[in-house]
Amino acid sequence: MKNIILKNRYTLLVVTLVVYIGVLVAEGAITGREVRVFEFENPFFDFNVNNFEGFRESRESRVSDDSRSGSGEDRGENRGENRDDSRDEDSGDA
Amino acid sequence: MDRFKIVQFYALLRREVLEHRNLFIGAPAVVALLILVATFWVAMQIDETQLAEGLSYISVLFDGLSPFDMAPFFMLLAIPFMLTLYISSVIYLINTLFQDRKEMSILFWQSMPVSNLQTVLSKVFTIVIVAPIFYVLNIFAMYLIGMILLTILGVSNDVDLVGIGWMFLAAIASLVLIYFSALVTSLWLLPSIGWLLLFSAFAKKTPLLWAGGVFILVGFFEDFIFGTQYLADWVQSRAANPNQYLIFEFQSLLERIFNYETLFGIVVGSILITGAVYMRRFTD
Amino acid sequence: MSNIVEARSLRKNYGNFTALDGVDLTIPSGAISGLIGPNGAGKTTTLKALIGLCDVDGELSVTGFDPRKARHKLMEDVCFIADVGILPKWLKVSQLIDYVEAVHPRFDRKKAEKFLSTTDIPSNKRIKELSKGMVTQLHLALVMSIEVQLLVLDEPTLGLDIIYRKEFYDRLLNDYYDGNRTIIISTHQVEEIETLLSHLLFINKGKIVLDTLMSELSQVCTEVLVDADKMAEADACGPIHVRELLGKKSYTFESVLKERLEVLGELQTPSVADLFVAKLKEDRHG
Numbered sequence: 260m261k262n263i264i265l266k267n268r269y270t271l272l273v274v275t276l277v278v279y280i281g282v283l284v285a286e287g288a289i290t291g292r293e294v295r296v297f298e299f300e301n302p303f304f305d306f307n308v309n310n311f312e313g314f315r316e317s318r319e320s321r322v323s324d325d326s327r328s329g330s331g332e333d334r335g336e337n338r339g340e341n342r343d344d345s346r347d348e349d350s351g352d353a
Numbered sequence: 354m355d356r357f358k359i360v361q362f363y364a365l366l367r368r369e370v371l372e373h374r375n376l377f378i379g380a381p382a383v384v385a386l387l388i389l390v391a392t393f394w395v396a397m398q399i400d401e402t403q404l405a406e407g408l409s410y411i412s413v414l415f416d417g418l419s420p421f422d423m424a425p426f427f428m429l430l431a432i433p434f435m436l437t438l439y440i441s442s443v444i445y446l447i448n449t450l451f452q453d454r455k456e457m458s459i460l461f462w463q464s465m466p467v468s469n470l471q472t473v474l475s476k477v478f479t480i481v482i483v484a485p486i487f488y489v490l491n492i493f494a495m496y497l498i499g500m501i502l503l504t505i506l507g508v509s510n511d512v513d514l515v516g517i518g519w520m521f522l523a524a525i526a527s528l529v530l531i532y533f534s535a536l537v538t539s540l541w542l543l544p545s546i547g548w549l550l551l552f553s554a555f556a557k558k559t560p561l562l563w564a565g566g567v568f569i570l571v572g573f574f575e576d577f578i579f580g581t582q583y584l585a586d587w588v589q590s591r592a593a594n595p596n597q598y599l600i601f602e603f604q605s606l607l608e609r610i611f612n613y614e615t616l617f618g619i620v621v622g623s624i625l626i627t628g629a630v631y632m633r634r635f636t637d
Numbered sequence: 638m639s640n641i642v643e644a645r646s647l648r649k650n651y652g653n654f655t656a657l658d659g660v661d662l663t664i665p666s667g668a669i670s671g672l673i674g675p676n677g678a679g680k681t682t683t684l685k686a687l688i689g690l691c692d693v694d695g696e697l698s699v700t701g702f703d704p705r706k707a708r709h710k711l712m713e714d715v716c717f718i719a720d721v722g723i724l725p726k727w728l729k730v731s732q733l734i735d736y737v738e739a740v741h742p743r744f745d746r747k748k749a750e751k752f753l754s755t756t757d758i759p760s761n762k763r764i765k766e767l768s769k770g771m772v773t774q775l776h777l778a779l780v781m782s783i784e785v786q787l788l789v790l791d792e793p794t795l796g797l798d799i800i801y802r803k804e805f806y807d808r809l810l811n812d813y814y815d816g817n818r819t820i821i822i823s824t825h826q827v828e829e830i831e832t833l834l835s836h837l838l839f840i841n842k843g844k845i846v847l848d849t850l851m852s853e854l855s856q857v858c859t860e861v862l863v864d865a866d867k868m869a870e871a872d873a874c875g876p877i878h879v880r881e882l883l884g885k886k887s888y889t890f891e892s893v894l895k896e897r898l899e900v901l902g903e904l905q906t907p908s909v910a911d912l913f914v915a916k917l918k919e920d921r922h923g
Contacts, residue, residue: 265692268635272555275628276567280575280584282621287583292590357742364739372727458725463690464717465740468709634708636690 365475376441381491405510412516420522425601427527446549451560469633485535496524534600537609547625554632641666641819647695656682658843672823674840680823684791715787716780726765749782770801781813790822831909860907861888867901878915889915
């Protein structure tokens with residue numbers, strides 16, 4: 260089998276691509292993949308230089324909220340959490 | 354890993370940097386120089402009174418604030434460097450396993466007791482770990498020169514620059530964010546790294562055309578054979594949001610690495626990199 | 638004497654072209670073997686197969702390793718010089734030495750520097766700035782500083798002038814070869830190496846057509862300057878090649894008893910070059 264795969268560069272390329280596509284299709288089928296844009300929240304993109312003090316205060320209050328409730332939950336940055344939520348929704352729809 | 358293997362791997366990394374010093378050292382140096390020149394030119398266009406007010410405001414802005422809290426403000430300046438790094442990475446990855454076959458120096462490299470796995474891994478390591486170090490060093494040099502120029506401007510305009518040291522510390526702290534942004538992005542884009550290396554090792558001519566052409570074809574192939582578009586959805590999900598490519602807070606670093614999508618991408622990237630390792634045996 | 642290379646039924650095709658067509662060869666340890674053949678005969682393919690740079694079908698063992706499975710382990714014991722010009726052009730001489738020192742466990746830097754001190758090669762020059770002869774000198778200096786069992790040279794003096802060529806072989810024999818190391822040289826410039834060799838391999842159209850120790854050559858091949866009245870008898874002995882020589886004819890025989898040939902004329906051992914031509918022409922005429 261190894262001799263056939265490594266016979267020449269073309270057979271090796273085809274096998275690599277087949278494995279690559281196979282893994283992606285299998286994963287997509289199992290997880291029900293859809294196009295999803297990952298929203299990592301970024302407060303610095305909302306920054307207004309004229310309201311620097313207000314921004315600082317809002318960051319300080321957010322940092323203290325995070326330290327009370329644990330990181331990532333409220334901000335929804337964790338892809339795993341988003342996926343778990345969406346999978347529950349999908350199975351609900353199915 | 355024994356000491357000799359470490360020395361060997363270091364020699365492989367050194368070889369990559371020496372061969373591509375234009376991409377890893379020259380390119381970010383040019384970007385840094387352009388930013389400095391542009392900033393200095395803009396400063397010279399501004400009215401002296403406004404310049405003095407602006408410098409005073411900047412010096413007070415960062416005064417007494419934690420550098421790590423203020424570091425993210427410098428990420429905007431990182432964007433041109435990150436773009437340059439991505440373009441340089443594509444050029445590097447698509448050429449690195451192709452060029453030495455084209456000029457036949459592969460016969461020398463493979464006459465040394467270095468395995469194809471070591472060779473390919475050294476190239477992955479160069480892009481993921483080593484190249485960003487040089488970019489960060491160039492940004493540091495830019496910040497240092499910028500701070501000196503700012504100080505000179507401030508003194509010549511009679512402005513009290515008490516906070517400039519804090520600003521510089523925040524800039525230095527941002528370098529850590531920039532480095533980890535590059536690292537996390539490289540792990541996120543490991544499938545792309547693997548894809549480019551695979552076609553760099555495969556193609557006898559025009560590796561970039563091969564990489565792009567086959568990429569489009571496999572999408573059609575999946576649709577034709579399976580009637581699905583998981584590949585296209587996957588690629589689109591990974592490429593869509595520019596926010597994915599920058600880290601603004603240290604707290605999010607581990608989440609960005611240890612999540613399902615990044616880890617699955619590392620698995621897929623590993624498949625393609627393995628293909629590149631085996632492909633390297635074809636030296637013609 | 639043990640064999641450092643053992644190959645059976647090596648086959649390699651490039652598309653429709655057959656580069657190796659069932660090559661069998663055995664190279665004894667400590668030999669200086671010449672792999673001689675015309676252009677396109679399969680010399681380079683054979684040598685690349687021996688060091689794992691080319692995948693072939695068949696059985697292959699070099700210093701006890703299968704080059705297809707353990708190339709990087711094999712290369713701790715084997716050095717290779719191809720045609721001039723495979724050294725990476727962008728490296729400086731000093732950087733190249735640093736690299737080899739770091740990656741090869743058997744490289745002796747002091748030896749390399751000593752060899753290079755006898756040349757005009759500056760250490761801060763890039764390889765692309767060196768002449769062809771200097772590049773060969775540099776590569777040879779590196780290779781001679783590595784303690785290995787087998788040295789494989791594929792047309793190492795191609796394109797070099799006579800001074801560099803002579804110096805190359807002088808260094809190889811005087812400074813490197815110690816009777817224990819094995820050297821395999823491929824070339825189509827037969828005259829240059831025939832006095833160096835202890836083992837002779839002719840290859841043509843992907844097949845080995847002669848495999849003999851030089852010490853046994855006189856028993857295997859004989860050249861006879863045949864008198865005019867004995868030519869019919871000489872033809873009947875099945876010569877592999879006949880050529881005109883000073884009004885007489887010179888017949889080359891392979892594996893024919895000397896007692897049978899003595900009556901035909903003056904016997905001598907053919908030169909490697911003459912034997913090479915004879916074997917090629919035998920092959921051409923079937």
